[in-house]
Each structure stands twice: as C-alpha cells, then as structure tokens.
Amino acid sequence: MTKITTTLTFSGSASSGGAYLLLSSVGGFALLLLYTAFIAESFSWLLAIAYIASFMGLFIGWAKLAEPKYSLVCDAIGVHYHHRVGSWFLPWQAFQYSAVPSIDGNDLAFIGFKVVDYDAVLTQIPLRLAVRIMTEQRPLFMEAIKQSCQTGQCASELLREKDVFKTSKQDYAGVKAIFAHRMQRLGTVSGFELMVPVNAKTQEAQQWCQQINKLRLSQLHPANSNPP
Numbered sequence: 001m002t003k004i005t006t007t008l009t010f011s012g013s014a015s016s017g018g019a020y021l022l023l024s025s026v027g028g029f030a031l032l033l034l035y036t037a038f039i040a041e042s043f044s045w046l047l048a049i050a051y052i053a054s055f056m057g058l059f060i061g062w063a064k065l066a067e068p069k070y071s072l073v074c075d076a077i078g079v080h081y082h083h084r085v086g087s088w089f090l091p092w093q094a095f096q097y098s099a100v101p102s103i104d105g106n107d108l109a110f111i112g113f114k115v116v117d118y119d120a121v122l123t124q125i126p127l128r129l130a131v132r133i134m135t136e137q138r139p140l141f142m143e144a145i146k147q148s149c150q151t152g153q154c155a156s157e158l159l160r161e162k163d164v165f166k167t168s169k170q171d172y173a174g175v176k177a178i179f180a181h182r183m184q185r186l187g188t189v190s191g192f193e194l195m196v197p198v199n200a201k202t203q204e205a206q207q208w209c210q211q212i213n214k215l216r217l218s219q220l221h222p223a224n225s226n227p228p
Contacts, residue, residue, distance in 0.1 A: 008074040008215055010111075010198075010208050025057030072111070072196060072208075074215050079113070081196050086129030090194065092216045094120035098209040100202055101190040103143055107202045110140075111209055112192025115183065119169050121194060122176050130179040137195065141182055144189040 032050055040047060073080040078091040079098075094117035101112035115121060134141070165177035172180060187193040198205045 007076075008072075008211055010072040010074075025054055028057065029054040071198075072212075074212055076219060079212065083129055083132065085132050086126035088121060088125045088129060088194075090115070091117075091120050092219045093117070095194070095216075097216070098212040099192070100205050100209060101192045101195060103140075103147060103190050108140070108190070108195070109198055109200075109205075110192075110195040111198055111205055111212075112190060113194040113196075114191065115187070115193040118167050118180055118183065118193075121183075122165075122167075122172055122180055123170070125176070125179070127175045130175050134179060134182060136197070137182075140195070141185065144185050147189045 029051075032047070032054055036043065036047065071082055073082065078089055078094070081088050081090075090113060094115060096114040096116055098111060098113050101108050101110055162181050163174055163177045165172040165180040183193040186195065198208070200208070
C-alpha cells in the first residue's frame with residue numbers, strides 16, 4: 001500500500017483582517033493630517049491620542065499581513081506550523097492525536113497536539129520562535145499555573161523557570177529547556193503539550209482536528225485507511 005499524499009492547509013492564525021485594518025488606519029491617518037493642517041487650531045492631547053491609535057493600527061495591520069498565508073500545513077511527513085518569526089515541524093509519529101484543548105471546562109482558541117516525542121520538537125525549533133511562542137502563550141501558561149495550584153501556595157515555585165531538561169535521548173539547556181518545561185505544564189493541565197492559536201469557531205477547529213487525525217492515520221497506517 002502506498003501512503004496518501006493529501007496536503008491539508010489551515011489559516012489558523014489571527015492574521016485575518018490585516019488588509020482591512022491597514023487600509024482603515026491609512027485612511028484615518030490621512031484624515032488626521034488634513035484635520036491637523038486645515039481645521040485644528042492647536043495640537044491637543046486628544047489629537048495626539050488619535051495619532052498614536054492610528055500608528056498602532058498601521059503597525060498591527062502590517063504585522064497581520066506579515067503572517068504566513070497558512071499557519072498549519074499537513075503533508076506526507078507531518079505537521080508544519082508557520083509563524084512570521086519561524087516554524088516548527090511535528091512528524092506524524094511524534095504525537096498521538098490533535099484536538100481542541102480546554103482548561104477547567106472552557107474550550108481554548110487553539111489546536112492542541114498530544115506530543116509523545118519531545119525531541120522531535122526541541123531539536124529543530126528555532127530559539128526565536130520558542131521565545132515568541134512562550135511570550136504569546138503566557139496568559140495560557142499562567143492559567144495552567146493557576147489550575148495547578150488549587151490552594152494558591154505553589155504558584156511561586158511553579159513560576160521559577162528551569163533551564164535544564166532531559167529526555168532519554170538528549171539534554172537541553174536555556175530557552176529550549178524552559179520551553180520543554182512549559183510544554184509539560186500545559187500537558188498536565190490541558191492534555192496537550194503543543195498548541196497553535198486559531199482564529200475560528202470551536203466547531204470549525206474541531207473539524208480541522210478531525211482532518212489532521214484522519215491524515216495522520218492514513219500516513220502511519222495506510223493499510224487501515226484504504227478500502228480492501
């Protein structure tokens with residue numbers, strides 16, 4: 001039996017709306033310039049705030065457009081996550097399944113992966129991307145800490161970053177070790193060590209996970225995926 005070569009792509013990041021935001025901010029900035037030049041009698045603090053908001057809109061709109069067209073690409077060898085600062089790769093055999101994670105009964109705006117091979121992630125993830133993911137997912141990590149400390153007595157201990165991490169194959173230090181420990185903490189609380197943010201409804205994200213799991217099965221067990 002030959003493996004199925006279907007490729008799945010998902011625009012799972014929060015990059016949608018970038019063009020609209022950028023154009024709106026450009027239009028707003030142009031109107032501000034006209035107002036300042038021909039109408040405003042003085043440069044007030046309200047006008048200064050409007051300029052700051054316009055600049056922020058320009059920056060956020062540009063940042064959204066800089067996001068990769070597809071956040072997740074699933075092909076014959078595994079799952080690729082693309083971020084504007086880098087990408088990670090998760091082979092099919094390195095995780096058990098994908099699903100929408102939840103903490104304390106609340107579904108999260110993420111697609112989660114139940115990782116069984118930490119080395120597959122840690123050996124190839126760029127340091128810059130690891131740092132960015134930890135920064136972007138800090139609220140999620142803090143919620144995981146909160147759930148791990150029902151009495152509120154252990155938060156300070158869990159917040160101490162450990163810069164050494166060992167697997168059966170390799171030792172890690174620094175950023176990768178911290179990233180690995182955070183994977184463990186997220187896995188303990190949510191059941192998923194690796195997560196990708198999605199800008200989609202829970203039902204749609206669940207359908208994506210089903211497609212990912214189906215493709216994983218077809219690649220690892222092609223004989224079980226094809227009719228006789």
